[in-house]
Amino acid sequence: MENSVINKKSEPASSVEPVLQVKDLNLAFNTPRGQAKILEGVNFDLFPREILALVGETGSGKSVTAKSILNLIPERSRETRGQVLFGVKDLLTISGKELGTIRGNRISMVFQNPQSSINPVFTLGEQISRLIRLYLSAKINDLKFKTQCSQKQAVESIAREKLNEVGLTDIKRMLKLYASEVSGGMAQRYRIALALISSPEILIADEATSALDVTVQAHILKLMKDLCKNKRTAILFITHDLGIAAQICDRVAVMYAGRIVEVAETKKIFKNPLHPYTRGLLKAVPKLGKNKPLSFVPGIIPDLVSPPRGCRFHSRCDQAMDICHKQKPESLKLEDNHNVSCFLYKE
Amino acid sequence: MNESLISLEQINTWFPNNKSLLGKPRSWIKAVSDVSLNIIEGECLGLVGESGCGKSTLGRAILRLAPLSSGEIRFMGDDIGKLDNKWLKPYRAKMQMVFQDPKASLNPKMTIFKILSEALALNLRVEKENYLEQSVKLLDLVDLRPEHIYRYPHEFSGGQQQRICIARALATDPKFIVFDEATSALDVSVQAQVISLMRELQDKFNLTYLFISHDLSIMEYVCTRVAVMYAGQIIEVQDAGSLFDAPRHPYTKALKNAVPIADPESGKELGILKGEVPKLSDPPTGCHFHPRCNYKEDICSKKSPLVCKTGENSWVRCHFHEKLWKQGILINSKESL
Numbered sequence: 027m028e029n030s031v032i033n034k035k036s037e038p039a040s041s042v043e044p045v046l047q048v049k050d051l052n053l054a055f056n057t058p059r060g061q062a063k064i065l066e067g068v069n070f071d072l073f074p075r076e077i078l079a080l081v082g083e084t085g086s087g088k089s090v091t092a093k094s095i096l097n098l099i100p101e102r103s104r105e106t107r108g109q110v111l112f113g114v115k116d117l118l119t120i121s122g123k124e125l126g127t128i129r130g131n132r133i134s135m136v137f138q139n140p141q142s143s144i145n146p147v148f149t150l151g152e153q154i155s156r157l158i159r160l161y162l163s164a165k166i167n168d169l170k171f172k173t174q175c176s177q178k179q180a181v182e183s184i185a186r187e188k189l190n191e192v193g194l195t196d197i198k199r200m201l202k203l204y205a206s207e208v209s210g211g212m213a214q215r216y217r218i219a220l221a222l223i224s225s226p227e228i229l230i231a232d233e234a235t236s237a238l239d240v241t242v243q244a245h246i247l248k249l250m251k252d253l254c255k256n257k258r259t260a261i262l263f264i265t266h267d268l269g270i271a272a273q274i275c276d277r278v279a280v281m282y283a284g285r286i287v288e289v290a291e292t293k294k295i296f297k298n299p300l301h302p303y304t305r306g307l308l309k310a311v312p313k314l315g316k317n318k319p320l321s322f323v324p325g326i327i328p329d330l331v332s333p334p335r336g337c338r339f340h341s342r343c344d345q346a347m348d349i350c351h352k353q354k355p356e357s358l359k360l361e362d363n364h365n366v367s368c369f370l371y372k373e
Numbered sequence: 374m375n376e377s378l379i380s381l382e383q384i385n386t387w388f389p390n391n392k393s394l395l396g397k398p399r400s401w402i403k404a405v406s407d408v409s410l411n412i413i414e415g416e417c418l419g420l421v422g423e424s425g426c427g428k429s430t431l432g433r434a435i436l437r438l439a440p441l442s443s444g445e446i447r448f449m450g451d452d453i454g455k456l457d458n459k460w461l462k463p464y465r466a467k468m469q470m471v472f473q474d475p476k477a478s479l480n481p482k483m484t485i486f487k488i489l490s491e492a493l494a495l496n497l498r499v500e501k502e503n504y505l506e507q508s509v510k511l512l513d514l515v516d517l518r519p520e521h522i523y524r525y526p527h528e529f530s531g532g533q534q535q536r537i538c539i540a541r542a543l544a545t546d547p548k549f550i551v552f553d554e555a556t557s558a559l560d561v562s563v564q565a566q567v568i569s570l571m572r573e574l575q576d577k578f579n580l581t582y583l584f585i586s587h588d589l590s591i592m593e594y595v596c597t598r599v600a601v602m603y604a605g606q607i608i609e610v611q612d613a614g615s616l617f618d619a620p621r622h623p624y625t626k627a628l629k630n631a632v633p634i635a636d637p638e639s640g641k642e643l644g645i646l647k648g649e650v651p652k653l654s655d656p657p658t659g660c661h662f663h664p665r666c667n668y669k670e671d672i673c674s675k676k677s678p679l680v681c682k683t684g685e686n687s688w689v690r691c692h693f694h695e696k697l698w699k700q701g702i703l704i705n706s707k708e709s710l
Contacts, residue, residue: 083560239423244631244643266560269633292637310565311635312590320594322565326530
């Protein structure tokens with residue numbers, strides 16, 4: 027079990043500086059019915075070389091969090107407060123030009139549907155070469171100098187090398203194809219290769235394997251795990267599948283209605299979930315070979331235009347107390363870096 | 374066990390591919406080839422496989438929504454494989470379908486009442502003046518409130534929309550319902566709600582289900598028997614309880630190993646199945662799975678394996694299933710569970 031993906035020792039979180047700090051991120055959209063408070067006080071850190079899972083139901087604000095990190099949500103329609111610190115820079119306030127040097131270069135993103143996030147009118151070869159020319163000009167020159175080949179040949183050989191890294195074969199043929207001509211698994215691997223060309227410090231994977239089959243998903247997950255180990259890339263893995271979180275992630279952050287309710291190391295959170303929502307979520311997961319009846323959290327996610335007062339989960343919580351209706355729970359730091367926002371644990 | 378409600382005899386569904394100038398197909402996409410299957414009354418049969426293996430086409434072919442190239446479909450003893458649309462109508466009411474995307478399968482311009490009355494019109498037992506009463510009853514069955522009846526589909530959440538789809542399917546008083554990835558678009562907690570509702574309704578109305586999904590872990594909760602499909606063929610049918618603990622076909626085992634388990638202590642690595650799903654226009658010779666199989670031998674690429682019974686209602690299609698079974702290669706060791 028030496029190379030087991032789950033037995034990897036995670037780094038002590040306190041001794042390393044986080045690459046990304048999301049501090050008290052608030053985001054609201056203006057809708058005809060009023061302001062929808064999509065994110066409310068989201069806090070988390072992403073450390074180098076770790077895979078952090080962000081899990082939650084549809085509409086809990088996972089994708090919005092990811093998009094706000096890269097400032098991808100149009101400014102007109104939203105109101106944002108808080109900070110997204112990448113090093114010393116706050117990504118929410120820096121200029122568009124500066125953001126351009128970070129987006130796709132130092133922080134890149136992989137989306138859910140691979141075929142629709144690849145330009146359908148250019149061949150796969152054209153798109154990858156464009157990125158190589160943009161980010162790896164030094165490497166091209168180096169290669170041109172060493173092997174005395176043309177620019178085009180140099181770009182192509184780098185493209186091959188990069189696509190090989192993500193486990194693609196028959197690359198020569200593939201470079202001439204369009205997005206619609208390759209399978210979902212191939213397209214997603216190609217997309218990951220594109221995201222990694224610039225050797226980013228952070229890779230955000232927004233439901234990157236949800237559209238794929240389990241067999242293909244297993245490939246992609248293993249690939250991401252290896253990349254994280256070899257390339258020193260930190261991965262923010264957004265998913266609704268707790269199985270994935272258990273298999274490849276070092277830490278798990280559980281999101282509910284725009285708030286992060288619990289953050290802990292994967293093993294701890296699965297063994298000892300503290301927040302009532304996390305418990306309910308874990309019980310609803312079907313497990314192979316364990317035929318217990320599925321239970322579920324009653325009710326649905328609240329309307330964020332008029333969210334419940336106090337703790338946003340209290341209306342569905344079976345352990346709700348008086349205080350839950352009145353006050354917002356703060357994030358409590360318990361032992362072993364286990365953070366939970368719930369009054370049950372307040373002394 | 375009871376008699377079979379639906380029996381399929383070597384059904385094929387081929388779609389023309391790459392038509393020539395005169396409209397004659399040069400080749401065929403063999404979405405379903407040579408499938409024989411019994412669906413027993415009162416059971417929930419699961420159908421799993423990767424995308425593009427023909428599961429949905431098979432589900433649709435049973436309901437005669439997809440063309441049937443050859444073969445026989447018997448529904449309660451009647452051969453419905455060759456009936457035309459007019460004669461199929463009474464059978465259509467008895468066989469319903471619930472689709473993956475609830476939003477797309479409900480007409481956005483119709484109220485829930487209109488949607489349900491449209492289906493109720495097929496139910497000869499309900500008089501027109503009783504539609505409202507009946508619709509309220511249907512909504513009650515799926516845990517929705519009577520005041521929801523004049524709302525439009527977009528006013529509901531995904532889980533509620535799927536429940537409306539189930540109510541619509543029940544409106545015609547069916548015997549058999551096909552759920553085509555009916556819970557795939559839902560969250561785990563909502564999925565669990567919909568599934569417990571499905572089971573409840575099955576007991577109440579003695580329904581028979583065909584549950585199509587790519588999610589293996591849900592199968593055990595929903596189904597009594599599971600059929601595994603690969604490249605247009607069904608390669609294994611077994612009881613849901615034993616299928617994933619003791620699979621008979623190497624593909625079932627590979628599929629199971631690729632499922633991420635929500636337990637970081639399981640100590641199990643994701644199994645990687647090499648290669649890609651074959652194209653249905655040009656499936657491999659012999660056993661369709663042989664290019665990706667770890668246990669293949671010469672015969673696998675030459676001869677298509679025959680159906681071998683392994684139990685009363687279970688069978689497998691593999692040349693070496695007996696050998697693999699005796700060696701115990703495919704059985705999961707205790708610690709991997």
